[in-house]
Amino acid sequence: MSIKIYMNGQLVDEENAKVSVFDHGFLYGDGVFEGIRVYNGKIFRAKEHIDRLWDSCKTLDIKMPMTKEAVIDAIYQTVGANGFTDAYIRLIVTRGKGTLGLDAHLCCDPQVIVIAQALSLYSADFYEKGIKIVTASTIRNPSDSLSPRVKSLNYLNNIMAKIEAYYAGCEEALMLNHKGDVCECTGDNIFIVKKGKLFTPPIDACILEGVTRNSVIEICKELGYECSESAFTRHDVYTADECFLTGSAAELIPVVAVDGREIGDGKPGRITKTILSAFGDFVKKDAQRNA
Numbered sequence: 001m002s003i004k005i006y007m008n009g010q011l012v013d014e015e016n017a018k019v020s021v022f023d024h025g026f027l028y029g030d031g032v033f034e035g036i037r038v039y040n041g042k043i044f045r046a047k048e049h050i051d052r053l054w055d056s057c058k059t060l061d062i063k064m065p066m067t068k069e070a071v072i073d074a075i076y077q078t079v080g081a082n083g084f085t086d087a088y089i090r091l092i093v094t095r096g097k098g099t100l101g102l103d104a105h106l107c108c109d110p111q112v113i114v115i116a117q118a119l120s121l122y123s124a125d126f127y128e129k130g131i132k133i134v135t136a137s138t139i140r141n142p143s144d145s146l147s148p149r150v151k152s153l154n155y156l157n158n159i160m161a162k163i164e165a166y167y168a169g170c171e172e173a174l175m176l177n178h179k180g181d182v183c184e185c186t187g188d189n190i191f192i193v194k195k196g197k198l199f200t201p202p203i204d205a206c207i208l209e210g211v212t213r214n215s216v217i218e219i220c221k222e223l224g225y226e227c228s229e230s231a232f233t234r235h236d237v238y239t240a241d242e243c244f245l246t247g248s249a250a251e252l253i254p255v256v257a258v259d260g261r262e263i264g265d266g267k268p269g270r271i272t273k274t275i276l277s278a279f280g281d282f283v284k285k286d287a288q289r290n291a
């Protein structure tokens with residue numbers, strides 16, 4: 001059965017959801033996106049995702065052809081048209097059709113696309129047993145070339161690292177920044193726990209400021225855990241008591257080994273599990289906030 005895709009104000013069948021080969025999103029990765037969760041018919045952290053999309057567009061000088069309210073409405077329309085109550089949303093904005101040259105100012109029709117998919121959660125095993133990750137030799141893009149805070153359609157930096165994870169037989173790759181500090185994984189932010197205290201790299205460590213990351217920082221405050229946004233190295237990760245990753249697709253996944261070093265006792269940690277179960281309540285509170 002064909003799914004309905006939102007394209008520039010219309011819901012169209014998947015077979016008819018097409019962009020031009022001259023679209024600079026296709027030619028150059030010139031565009032932005034968001035990965036968003038819908039739980040029980042409500043968009044999780046809608047404002048945060050839409051604000052981040054607007055910020056990404058601002059830096060790339062892409063003029064959004066719709067209001068924030070209209071984009072939120074487009075997401076709800078897409079979810080409704082496909083009969084979902086829980087879904088993973090991919091919101092994409094391309095710079096639109098231009099010439100074969102790089103000139104962004106010749107692109108005049110930014111494309112706004114919303115794809116909704118039934119949740120394909122990672123296997124339950126990942127959450128129960130945790131995953132193993134490996135450090136990639138591919139360094140994260142420095143902020144002064146293309147800021148990792150821009151969630152752009154050009155994910156080659158992350159894809160190069162993810163390929164390394166594949167060949168190492170791991171689920172994810174840990175990326176370092178140009179200083180050698182821990183940055184993030186290819187599609188998730190990272191947290192470590194040491195002596196009951198949590199640490200996650202700061203925004204200026206070349207990370208994407210994850211919506212799930214920021215939610216976990218809030219959850220820590222609510223639960224009374226100290227959580228510090230400060231730079232750390234792989235030594236801190238290897239010697240941590242616990243480690244986990246956060247992202248809209250995965251939510252929160254325990255990490256039990258990094259570069260072959262077992263983290264803690266090699267099992268998902270107590271604080272990790274506490275935060276994972278608090279995340280469910282946090283989602284419900286977010287839905288009430290947006291009711």
Ligand code: PXG
Nearest residue numbers: 186187188189208210211212213247248249
């Ligand atoms: N860092 C990077 C580089 C990301 O791409 C996150 C952190 C987590 O951010 P949020 O806002 O989701 O908490 C992301 C998330 C996937 C997938 O299918 C995930 C992301 C992008 C593309 C695919 O797992 N981004």
